Amino acid sequence: MSSLDARLGVLRGTAPPIPHNARTLAALTANPSCDRRSLLDAAGIDKDALAAHLGLPRPLRKSQLALDYGIAFERQITAQAGAPLVPLLRQALGLTLSEVSYEDVNSVGSDDDKSPLKLRRAHTRSRILSAAHRRSDDPRTLLDHPVLCLTVAGHQVYLEPDVIAFQRDGVFHVVEIKSFPVIHGQPDPIKANAALTQAAAYVLALRELLAGDGLPPDRVSDTVILVNPRNFTRHPTATPFSAHKQIKYLSRHLDRLRRLPQLLDKLPPNTTFDLAPGPDQRPTRPRGELVAALATVRPYYTPGCRHHCDLAFHCRTEAHNQGRTAALGTAVRDDLAGIDTIATALALTDGHLHPSRGQKDITQALRHAQRIHADLQTDPA
Amino acid sequence: MSLLTSLLRMRAAHTGNAQRASQLRHLHLSDQPLMLLALKQTGPAARPLAIMLGTDPHRPRLLVAPPSGSTAPMLGTLADAVTAYIDACQRHSEHLPATSSKPARRRYTDAPQILVPNPQTVQHLKDLGDDLRFRSVDDQNPDSRAVQRLGHWLTYLTDRADLPGSAALIPMTSFLGMHWISGQSPLEDEDLATLLAWIDPPRHAASGRDAAHTAEDPATYRPAGPATDAAFDNDHLVPLFDAYAHARRQAQGQQQTRTLQELDRLLATYMQPTWDLMWQAYALLQALPEAKGTARRWDQERTAFTDECNYLAQDGRPRPARDHAVAAAVRLARMEHAATAFAAERAADDPFVRAELRTTGEAFGGPVTTIDPEHTLRGPTGRAQWRPRLTVSTPDPVPMEPGQLLACHTHPNARYKICEVTPADGDTLVELEITAGMGTVTRPNHAVLPEAGAFLVFTIAPDHYRMPEFPARDQTPWTHGGPPADHPADSDEGEGEEEQ
Numbered sequence: 066m067s068s069l070d071a072r073l074g075v076l077r078g079t080a081p082p083i084p085h086n087a088r089t090l091a092a093l094t095a096n097p098s099c100d101r102r103s104l105l106d107a108a109g110i111d112k113d114a115l116a117a118h119l120g121l122p123r124p125l126r127k128s129q130l131a132l133d134y135g136i137a138f139e140r141q142i143t144a145q146a147g148a149p150l151v152p153l154l155r156q157a158l159g160l161t162l163s164e165v166s167y168e169d170v171n172s173v174g175s176d177d178d179k180s181p182l183k184l185r186r187a188h189t190r191s192r193i194l195s196a197a198h199r200r201s202d203d204p205r206t207l208l209d210h211p212v213l214c215l216t217v218a219g220h221q222v223y224l225e226p227d228v229i230a231f232q233r234d235g236v237f238h239v240v241e242i243k244s245f246p247v248i249h250g251q252p253d254p255i256k257a258n259a260a261l262t263q264a265a266a267y268v269l270a271l272r273e274l275l276a277g278d279g280l281p282p283d284r285v286s287d288t289v290i291l292v293n294p295r296n297f298t299r300h301p302t303a304t305p306f307s308a309h310k311q312i313k314y315l316s317r318h319l320d321r322l323r324r325l326p327q328l329l330d331k332l333p334p335n336t337t338f339d340l341a342p343g344p345d346q347r348p349t350r351p352r353g354e355l356v357a358a359l360a361t362v363r364p365y366y367t368p369g370c371r372h373h374c375d376l377a378f379h380c381r382t383e384a385h386n387q388g389r390t391a392a393l394g395t396a397v398r399d400d401l402a403g404i405d406t407i408a409t410a411l412a413l414t415d416g417h418l419h420p421s422r423g424q425k426d427i428t429q430a431l432r433h434a435q436r437i438h439a440d441l442q443t444d445p446a
Numbered sequence: 447m448s449l450l451t452s453l454l455r456m457r458a459a460h461t462g463n464a465q466r467a468s469q470l471r472h473l474h475l476s477d478q479p480l481m482l483l484a485l486k487q488t489g490p491a492a493r494p495l496a497i498m499l500g501t502d503p504h505r506p507r508l509l510v511a512p513p514s515g516s517t518a519p520m521l522g523t524l525a526d527a528v529t530a531y532i533d534a535c536q537r538h539s540e541h542l543p544a545t546s547s548k549p550a551r552r553r554y555t556d557a558p559q560i561l562v563p564n565p566q567t568v569q570h571l572k573d574l575g576d577d578l579r580f581r582s583v584d585d586q587n588p589d590s591r592a593v594q595r596l597g598h599w600l601t602y603l604t605d606r607a608d609l610p611g612s613a614a615l616i617p618m619t620s621f622l623g624m625h626w627i628s629g630q631s632p633l634e635d636e637d638l639a640t641l642l643a644w645i646d647p648p649r650h651a652a653s654g655r656d657a658a659h660t661a662e663d664p665a666t667y668r669p670a671g672p673a674t675d676a677a678f679d680n681d682h683l684v685p686l687f688d689a690y691a692h693a694r695r696q697a698q699g700q701q702q703t704r705t706l707q708e709l710d711r712l713l714a715t716y717m718q719p720t721w722d723l724m725w726q727a728y729a730l731l732q733a734l735p736e737a738k739g740t741a742r743r744w745d746q747e748r749t750a751f752t753d754e755c756n757y758l759a760q761d762g763r764p765r766p767a768r769d770h771a772v773a774a775a776v777r778l779a780r781m782e783h784a785a786t787a788f789a790a791e792r793a794a795d796d797p798f799v800r801a802e803l804r805t806t807g808e809a810f811g812g813p814v815t816t817i818d819p820e821h822t823l824r825g826p827t828g829r830a831q832w833r834p835r836l837t838v839s840t841p842d843p844v845p846m847e848p849g850q851l852l853a854c855h856t857h858p859n860a861r862y863k864i865c866e867v868t869p870a871d872g873d874t875l876v877e878l879e880i881t882a883g884m885g886t887v888t889r890p891n892h893a894v895l896p897e898a899g900a901f902l903v904f905t906i907a908p909d910h911y912r913m914p915e916f917p918a919r920d921q922t923p924w925t926h927g928g929p930p931a932d933h934p935a936d937s938d939e940g941e942g943e944e945e946q
């Protein structure tokens with residue numbers, strides 16, 4: 066075990082690590098400036114468990130109805146050896162899949178296997194490489210439930226794309242099955258972006274795999290295929306989307322994650338986020354201690370955190386207590402660039418505080434706004 | 447967002463109480479709006495779970511769709527309720543005399559107004575409209591025509607909601623946000639319960655902030671929809687849905703009915719708090735005085751409504767799934783025009799809006815220091831043109847160039863051209879020439895000349911707008927082209943059982 070792993074292990078305490086997946090990687094890019102999240106995720110800490118222990122709302126809790134719906138849709142697509150998928154991909158990719166071969170990597174690992182992920186990964190690897198080198202006469206055109214590996218901050222992270230499609234002319238495509246609808250050709254842009262960012266993680270992982278065998282990155286297409294319910298039905302439709310932007314963004318962000326050791330160096334000794342479960346598995350860690358431990362890592366709270374981070378309500382309270390301008394939204398934060406707290410901004414506005422050199426312009430603008438507002442109160446003309 | 451709203455947001459956060467923004471209501475409020483709350487089922491694109499609606503605060507009507515199986519009966523009832531409301535707006539009409547561009551015609555004296563909690567509900571209704579308006583009409587089933595019609599109206603209303611200044615379908619949180627600024631973020635403002643707690647806290651609450659905090663208590667908090675929260679899904683809906691599916695499989699009619707009744711009760715309690723908040727918000731907004739332009743915009747709303755009724759009576763084919771190029775361009779142009787017009791009218795009517803513009807550099811204000819009422823120009827024909835001049839001294843930054851045309855709230859039809867901008871210790875002197883609205887030398891309109899010392903605010907004049915030339919409606923059959931090619935099987939309705 067590397068010393069980095071050991072240090073992260075101390076932070077996590079006794080709980081088993083929660084590995085990164087495509088979803089958490091996508092969420093990371095939603096707020097790349099947050100050290101707190103980077104560190105907790107790198108250490109595989111269960112942020113939802115932290116929020117629950119702190120007695121806070123859990124914004125990312127999943128609805129069983131949503132999960133069931135998603136699973137039913139995916140099953141429907143991959144049923145009968147992927148039969149419903151073939152015509153869709155043929156259309157979306159212009160595949161000439163006259164003789165489609167489909168393989169479900171899931172079926173290779175037996176249930177009692179200790180490391181089905183590892184096994185599935187090995188199978189995926191050999192299938193992909195043989196297809197890429199055209200070693201076999203029977204290139205796998207559709208690979209269901211493959212497992213890929215991506216290096217994230219020096220760690221191997223297992224990723225599970227839905228399907229990988231291999232085109233005859235030698236290019237791989239990532240196919241994601243998502244249960245949000247595409248209505249008249251248009252998906253919800255926020256959901257589509259999240260799906261494409263996840264797909265970007267798969268593209269990068271696939272490229273990493275091929276690079277290990279000396280194959281160029283353009284063997285994996287930037288274009289990913291989303292399979293969604295069409296309009297108001299459960300009938301699937303496949304739409305190609307360019308994930309170029311998301312791929313670039315994600316890989317840039319992953320590069321930045323290498324700063325992990327620096328983040329760790331900044332922590333006070335003995336910092337841990339261990340919930341210290343008792344014999345009944347209930348956390349025994351005093352809440353105040355946990356809050357103090359969280360306070361040692363710098364957050365970057367925005368109201369949008371609630372869409373992608375379990376700790377949103379904790380960080381919000383903290384931001385409120387500190388009177389942070391960012392708690393009022395990105396517009397206020399950007400308007401007041403350089404002033405972190407509401408109290409400072411108001412003191413500058415009201416002349417109780419002298420602006421530093423960098424604050425002169427914004428202070429002048431604030432005082433001007435204040436004067437105009439005061440006029441409005443006295444003379445509502 | 448302007449720096450002024452940012453400042454007020456900080457004041458609200460600091461004091462714990464919402465701050466007043468505009469004190470004039472720019473959107474018409476009907477005496478009898480149709481209040482409508484919608485919940486959708488988690489998962490499918492636009493499957494309704496429940497709708498609560500009505501015009502009487504004390505008697506909401508709740509319509510619930512079964513967890514699985516056909517939603518047609520529920521949608522049929524909904525269609526009847528909405529259609530009855532819309533029909534009632536067509537009871538009376540007025541005569542409009544012919545104008546230079548239009549023949550004489552009749553216009554309904556009322557138009558529908560639907561109030562929903564938030565922008566997400568508008569989106570849900572848009573999806574529902576997209577789904578329903580392409581449903582096939584089946585003569586065997588009298589509901590089907592009404593349901594298709596409902597789809598049409600939902601599309602009309604949600605289209606109107608995209609138009610700035612329209613009051614046909616208004617999300618309450620946005621409406622409140624025009625008049626109050628809370629101490630939470632705009633994202634959090636999309637939640638009706640907390641926003642209203644900031645604005646109008648219950649009497650026992652120490653502050654708006656405290657009230658908002660209490661409103662968030664998971665034990666009592668109910669989101670306003672259309673999405674239900676995961677905890678509610680998992681703890682309440684899943685067991686009932688399972689029971690319903692089980693009873694259905696076993697064909698236990700009674701058990702099914704009982705489960706549905708239980709679902710009714712559950713959803714009634716779930717939605718009631720939001721229903722009450724909607725009426726609380728309505729009362730607050732109703733108490734605000736209307737801005738000058740509000741009534742005129744409502745006239746336009748009635749015109750649009752009358753046109754739509756005529757269209758339905760004469761043609762009635764559903765709008766296409768997606769606008770084709772010309773229709774999309776027309777729509778975009780109309781939206782831009784509406785946005786500019788609404789902004790200009792608000793600036794003319796509302797001192798708060800002008801104050802905001804002064805902080806964004808789109809307006810400046812100050813006292814008139816000198817007036818030159820006799821100033822004339824030689825026009826191109828050599829004739830003297832009367833162009834009175836005045837100078838305004840303003841403390842505002844004036845990031846504008848000479849030649850810029852301005853409007854002023856005191857005389858909305860007058861136009862002022864900047865001649866010169868001169869910084870003078872602290873303040874800025876702006877010399878203006880009146881270029882429109884002052885009449886001619888022979889027939890001058892002296893009213894437009896301000897008194898020295900008068901405090902005036904000048905805003906950037908809206909561009910003179912002409913709707914770009916587009917092919918006429920009857921030459922663009924695709925603007926009402928009916929169902930798209932992929933119309934069949936656009937909906938699961940009628941496909942029957944989808945249970946695993």
Ligand code: SF4
Pocket residue numbers: 096099100101102364365366367370371374375376377378380
């Ligand atoms: S909620 Fe907190 S930890 Fe999570 S991303 Fe936001 S600031 Fe970072």
